[in-house]
Amino acid sequence: MGTTQLEAVPEPKYWHLRTVLTEALDSEFAVGEILPNERDLAARFGVARATLRQALEQLELEGRLQRRRGVGTTVAPPRVGVAVGTEQHAWPGAAGDVWQAADCVLAVPPATVAAALETGVDTPVLTVRRSRVSHGQPVAAELLYVPEASVPDLSGIDAPSGAARARAVLRALQRLELESRDSAVELGSARADDAKELDRLPGAPVLVVTTRFLADGRTAALSVATYRADTCRLTFGDAGGVEIHQDPERAAS
């Protein structure tokens, strides 16, 4: 027979903390409210600061908290839905596009991009930098790679770089017939430059959306867009997406 096991699977402290804090956030805190600082919270729960931080990291990952150095930890608003898969058959920069073209240079892309574009590994391609703002907050940074071969009628434009050239490249793309586009979403961590643009620290979790634009039977452009994973919910499909985020630690049985 043996004794009944009550605490058969003692969960880690940080995980239990996460649960407790989640419930507290749901019931006792308003969006934007400032939490006690980490040292106080750790003392209150009787754990080391590192352990408390592990719980806070989880909650930040889940979009429940926002931490800013020198300021404090605040309760985050619900994630904003950002449309990614609508306008299924439009080039970047088409009417109604929510992106802001920032710059355009001619540069050798990363090897993985060169492979997808089927250009040589040392062939420079037009590289357009764009950014996306939603509700006053930067939510995404994009690099759009366009082989010069895709926009032959661009040659002769004077501006060697800058926002004007970026817009010219986008306009040139509109003149092509878009066959199809497909995307992939994966988790990544923000590189230094993206992190700066997204107002985060390097290594912050991001959702990387890679989109390939097909025209004339080949990849005419490739977009690598980096979204803040803590604040964004990417929506695809016919309507605006579903207003749900996962319920913490609650099974359905």
Add this chain to the structure above:
Amino acid sequence: MGTTQLEAVPEPKYWHLRTVLTEALDSEFAVGEILPNERDLAARFGVARATLRQALEQLELEGRLQRRRGVGTTVAPPRVGVAVGTEQHAWPGAAGDVWQAADCVLAVPPATVAAALETGVDTPVLTVRRSRVSHGQPVAAELLYVPEASVPDLSGIDAPSGAARARAVLRALQRLELESRDSAVELGSARADDAKELDRLPGAPVLVVTTRFLADGRTAALSVATYRADTCRLTFGDAGGVEIHQDPERAAS
């Protein structure tokens, strides 16, 4: 004029470590190879184990490493692409579906799900559990919520629960006319039950895909699918997605 600033922004040790390790992985290690253990690695780089672990965590998040307690740290294979947005106008369980129905119970769903289904907060709905395997590895766990009102002709089926009932529910859905579906992708952390099914620890990063199925002008079913973020690349759109993952710490200018 003042002195030139050489090390103006000294990057954190763990970030530098991540970069060094990434390069080592690219050049000196094969997929599946086992890395030295954490204590040795930390000593080799002259840092505390916690600092080394911070770098390894980043790399695991990026899908470059796989760590298993009691075993060791191995070099991960490239992420597998899993199609999410294809068969745009099909119900779950349609022909060619890659999911494995496991169970079906009648239970009260989380409040957020009840809201999306427009059922009462205390109304039980049919809850189908399915799992998805790719390349011999579990990649996703799904909960499919189906209000009983969506499948009225199901009443009378005897099996109160189990895989048989799950399949019956899916078959009943096929008989409805699907108007449209839309999805959203966001970052989450695995709850205990999902973590177990995905062979990960609780809190592991996951990509949560929420899909709403519309029929007869209302939400006939709601799917919440949890994908392993470390091993999966979710693909949407016409073709199979793009075989790219972001180049570590390399700007395009």
Add this chain to the structure above:
DNA sequence: GAGTGGTCTAGACCACGCG
């Protein structure tokens, strides 16, 4: 039982935002 990664502690100092 030996060896691995996972958790936790109690400190220290640093970088940043703001008054």
Add this chain to the structure above:
DNA sequence: GCGTGGTCTAGACCACTCA
């Protein structure tokens, strides 16, 4: 200058896998 979160250390013990 003060308070915040971010980084880092040097330990300890635990949970797990496998020979």
